[in-house]
Amino acid sequence: MAGARGLLLHGPEARAVAPRTCSGMPLAPERRQAKATKRKHQGSSEAPPAKRRHETAFLPAKKPSVKETQRTFKGNTQKTFSPKKYSVSTGGGKQEERPCIKTSSLFKNNPEIPELHRPVVKQEREQVFTPESFHELGLHPHLISTITTVLKMSSMTSVQKQSIPVLLEGRDALVRSQTGSGKTLAYCIPVVQSLQALKSKIQRSDGPYALVLVPTRELALQSFDTVQKLLKPFTWIVPGVLMGGEKRKSEKARLRKGINILISTPGRLVDHIKSTKNIRFSRIQWLVLDEADRILDLGFEKDITVILNALNAECQKRQNILLSATLTEGVTRLADISLHNPVSISVLDKSHDHSNTEGRVAREVALPQTSNERDSFAIPESLDQHVTLVPSKLRLVCLAAFVLQKCKFEKDQKMIIFFSSCELVEFHYTLFLHTLLSSSGAPASRQLPSASSRLKFLRLHGNMKQEERTAVFQEFSHSKTGVLLCTDVAARGLDLPRVTWIIQYSAPSSPAEYIHRIGRTARIGCRGSSLLILAPSEAEYVNSLASHKINVSEIKMADILSVLARDDGFKRKQRGNQKSHALGPQEIQERATVLQTVFEDYVHSSKRTVSWAKKALQSFIRAYATYPRELKHIFHVRSLHLGHVAKSFGLRDAPRNLCVTSMKKRKTNLRRPDLQKKTQNKHYLTEVLLSEYSSGLEAGARVRKQGKQEGQQSVPSEPGP
Numbered sequence: 001m002a003g004a005r006g007l008l009l010h011g012p013e014a015r016a017v018a019p020r021t022c023s024g025m026p027l028a029p030e031r032r033q034a035k036a037t038k039r040k041h042q043g044s045s046e047a048p049p050a051k052r053r054h055e056t057a058f059l060p061a062k063k064p065s066v067k068e069t070q071r072t073f074k075g076n077t078q079k080t081f082s083p084k085k086y087s088v089s090t091g092g093g094k095q096e097e098r099p100c101i102k103t104s105s106l107f108k109n110n111p112e113i114p115e116l117h118r119p120v121v122k123q124e125r126e127q128v129f130t131p132e133s134f135h136e137l138g139l140h141p142h143l144i145s146t147i148t149t150v151l152k153m154s155s156m157t158s159v160q161k162q163s164i165p166v167l168l169e170g171r172d173a174l175v176r177s178q179t180g181s182g183k184t185l186a187y188c189i190p191v192v193q194s195l196q197a198l199k200s201k202i203q204r205s206d207g208p209y210a211l212v213l214v215p216t217r218e219l220a221l222q223s224f225d226t227v228q229k230l231l232k233p234f235t236w237i238v239p240g241v242l243m244g245g246e247k248r249k250s251e252k253a254r255l256r257k258g259i260n261i262l263i264s265t266p267g268r269l270v271d272h273i274k275s276t277k278n279i280r281f282s283r284i285q286w287l288v289l290d291e292a293d294r295i296l297d298l299g300f301e302k303d304i305t306v307i308l309n310a311l312n313a314e315c316q317k318r319q320n321i322l323l324s325a326t327l328t329e330g331v332t333r334l335a336d337i338s339l340h341n342p343v344s345i346s347v348l349d350k351s352h353d354h355s356n357t358e359g360r361v362a363r364e365v366a367l368p369q370t371s372n373e374r375d376s377f378a379i380p381e382s383l384d385q386h387v388t389l390v391p392s393k394l395r396l397v398c399l400a401a402f403v404l405q406k407c408k409f410e411k412d413q414k415m416i417i418f419f420s421s422c423e424l425v426e427f428h429y430t431l432f433l434h435t436l437l438s439s440s441g442a443p444a445s446r447q448l449p450s451a452s453s454r455l456k457f458l459r460l461h462g463n464m465k466q467e468e469r470t471a472v473f474q475e476f477s478h479s480k481t482g483v484l485l486c487t488d489v490a491a492r493g494l495d496l497p498r499v500t501w502i503i504q505y506s507a508p509s510s511p512a513e514y515i516h517r518i519g520r521t522a523r524i525g526c527r528g529s530s531l532l533i534l535a536p537s538e539a540e541y542v543n544s545l546a547s548h549k550i551n552v553s554e555i556k557m558a559d560i561l562s563v564l565a566r567d568d569g570f571k572r573k574q575r576g577n578q579k580s581h582a583l584g585p586q587e588i589q590e591r592a593t594v595l596q597t598v599f600e601d602y603v604h605s606s607k608r609t610v611s612w613a614k615k616a617l618q619s620f621i622r623a624y625a626t627y628p629r630e631l632k633h634i635f636h637v638r639s640l641h642l643g644h645v646a647k648s649f650g651l652r653d654a655p656r657n658l659c660v661t662s663m664k665k666r667k668t669n670l671r672r673p674d675l676q677k678k679t680q681n682k683h684y685l686t687e688v689l690l691s692e693y694s695s696g697l698e699a700g701a702r703v704r705k706q707g708k709q710e711g712q713q714s715v716p717s718e719p720g721p
C-alpha cells in the first residue's frame with residue numbers, strides 16, 4: 001500500500017477552498033474571516049486522536065469546551081487568517097480567483113490501510129457457449145426461425161443445451177448456471193414449444209398454462225418481453241404480466257380476458273389470488289421460479305406458500321423449475337416442497353467435462369448439493385473483479401473520482417453503482433447531479449470546476465413510481481453510456497446491455513448478492529469489470545469472498561484519486577508566475593480536497609440540504625446495522641467513526657442528534673444480541689430491503705408509515721432538495 005500510505009502520511013492539514021454564502025455567493029471579507037475561524041473551530045471537534053476514536057464512534061459530536069476552542073483557535077491563527085486561493089473555471093474557460101477558508105483534512109487521522117493478504121483461490125468456471133445449434137432440439141420450425149431471425153441467436157449456451165432437452169422430456173429441474181448465461185431462454189423455449197404443441201389448441205379464455213414468478217418488476221417486464229418475442233408465430237397463446245405499480249383494476253380486466261403465460265412478482269400474484277375471482281389455475285402445466293433464492297428471501301417465502309397452495313388446490317400435475325446463479329439452503333428447502341423427482345442441472349466445468357466424455361449432460365446430480373458446492377459460485381471468465389480500501393472520510397471523493405475517470409475521461413463506459421438503501425441512492429444521485437454535471441441547471445458557482453455535461457446519471461430503487469422505474473430501466477437499457485445508481489432492486493436478473501463497470505459502494509450482505517450484482521456486466525461472454533469499495537476495517541471481507549472461491553485484485557486508492565491530475569479544474573491557483581509542480585501525492589490531495597469542498601458546499605448551502613444529508617447518513621447507519629450475523633465481525637456499526645462517515649455525506653461535522661431513538665434501541669439491543677437479531681435486525685431488514693421487492697401494492701403505505709415513524713423527510717427526487 002505504499003502509494004496510499006504516502007497519501008495518508010504527507011497530507012497537509014487543511015486545504016484552500018472557496019467560501020460562499022448559502023446562496024452560493026462569495027462572502028464579504030470580514031464575514032469570510034469570521035466564518036473561516038468558526039469552520040476551523042468546528043473542524044477541531046471532528047477528528048479525534050487515534051486513541052479516542054473508538055470511544056467517540058457513534059456518540060454525538062461533543063461541543064468543544066471554551067478552553068478547547070481557544071486552544072484550537074490560537075494554535076491555528078496563522079493558517080486561519082491567511083486564506084489561500086484556488087481557481088475555478090467559470091463559463092467560457094475563464095479562471096476566477098476565490099479566497100479560501102479551511103476544510104478539515106481528508107488525509108489526516110485516517111486509519112491505516114492494511115496490506116491485503118489476498119488468498120488466491122481457483123475460481124469456478126463455466127463455458128458459456130456450446131457449438132451446438134438450436135436445430136438439434138427438434139423444436140417447431142417456426143420457433144427455430146424466431147430464435148435465429150428475431151432473437152438472432154445461432155448456437156446454444158451450455159445451460160440451454162443441458163436444460164432444454166430435460167425440460168422437454170417433462171422432468172422437473174433445479175437449474176444453476178452463472179449470471180448472464182441464458183437461463184431465461186433455457187426455460188422459455190421448452191414452455192413455448194410444449195404449449196404450441198398441445199393437441200387441443202389453447203384458448204385465451206382458458207387462463208394460465210404457465211406461471212413464471214420473478215422477484216422484481218423490471219425482471220417481470222424483461223421476461224415478458226422474451227416470452228412475447230418467442231410467441232410471435234403462435235399468436236393464439238397470450239402472455240401477460242402482473243407486477244404492481246399498475247392499477248389493480250386494469251390487471252383484473254386483463255386476467256378476465258385471459259392470460260396463458262403469466263409472469264408475475266409473488267406479492268402481486270398473492271394479492272390477486274386473495275382478491276380476484278378471475279384467476280384460475282386448473283390448467284397450469286408449468287411453474288417457473290426464476291431467481292428462486294431471491295424469491296425466497298424476506299417476506300416472499302410466505303407468498304410462495306400461498307401460491308403453491310392455490311396451485312395445488314386446482315392442479316396436481318405440472319412441471320416445476322427453479323433457476324438461479326446461486327443456490328442457497330433455502331432453495332434446497334423449496335426444491336423439496338415444489339419439485340417432483342427433479343434433475344439438478346449445473347454447468348460448472350466439471351459437469352461440462354462429464355457431459356463431453358460420456359456424451360450426455362450431467363443431469364443426475366443428487367439433491368441436495370453439498371454445502372461446498374452450494375457455497376462456491378461460478379463467475380464469468382471475462383469479468384475482472386477489483387477491490388479498493390478507502391478510509392471513510394475519502395469514500396465520496398474516491399467514488400466521484402472513479403466515476404469521472406471512467407465516464408468522463410474514457411469512452412463508451414456504462415456503469416452501475418450499488419447502494420444499500422433508496423435514501424442513499426437518492427442522496428448520491430441528487431448530489432452528483434448538482435455537482436458533477438454542468439447541465440443540471442444548478443447555479444454554476446455550486447458546481448465542480450470541471451462539471452461535465454458528458455456524464456449522465458440515472459437512478460433506480462423501490463421507492464420510485466412504477467412509470468418512472470420503467471422509463472429509467474428502458475433508458476439505461478438502450479443507452480450506450482451513463483451511470484445508474486441503484487439498490488439491489490437492479491441486482492437480479494436484469495439484462496442491461498453493454499454495462500462495463502459495476503461499483504459496489506455499499507458492500508453486499510451475502511456472497512450471493514455479490515455474484516448477482518457483478519453479474520450485471522460480462523454477460524454472455526462480453527468483457528466487464530467490477531469494483532468493491534471497502535473501508536480499511538472491512539478488509540477481512542476479501543477473505544470471506546475467497547472462501548466462496550471469489551478472487552478480487554486490489555486497485556490502490558491513490559491510483560483512483562490520481563485521475564484528478566487529469567483535470568486542471570481541481571487545481572489550486574499558483575501565485576504569480578510560479579510553475580505548477582509535478583503532480584505528486586500532495587497535489588492530488590489538494591485536488592481531492594477541492595472536490596470534497598464542492599460536495600460540502602452543496603450540502604451546507606441550506607439547512608434543508610444539511611438535514612437531507614443527515615437523513616442519508618442515518619439511512620446508511622441503519623442499513624449497516626442489518627448485515628447478517630456471520631458478517632458482523634467485519635461490518636459492525638461500532639467500528640464506524642461517525643465524524644469520518646459524516647464527511648462522506650458532505651457533512652462537516654458528526655451530527656449531534658442523529659438517530660436518537662434508534663441509537664437508544666440499539667444500545668439496549670446490543671446487550672441482548674438475541675433480541676437484536678429477533679426484533680431490530682428483522683425490522684430493519686424488512687424496512688430497508690423488503691420495499692425493494694414488494695409487489696408495489698403496499699409500498700406506498702409502508703413508506704408513508706416509515707416516514708411518519710422516523711420523522712423522515714422524503715428526499716427530493718428531482719434536481720435537489
Ligand SMILES: Nc1ncnc2c1ncn2[C@@H]1O[C@H](COP(=O)(O)OP(=O)(O)OP(=O)(O)O)[C@@H](O)[C@H]1O
Pocket residue numbers: 152153154155156157160177178179180181182183184185324325492493494495519523524
Ligand atoms: N444462445 C444464445 N446466444 C446468444 N445470446 C444469448 C443466447 N441465450 C441468451 N442470450 C442472451 O444472453 C443474455 C443473458 O441472458 P439471460 O438474461 O437469460 O441470462 P441469465 O442466465 O438469466 O442471467 P442472470 O443469472 O443474471 O439472470 C441476454 O441478452 C440473452 O438475450
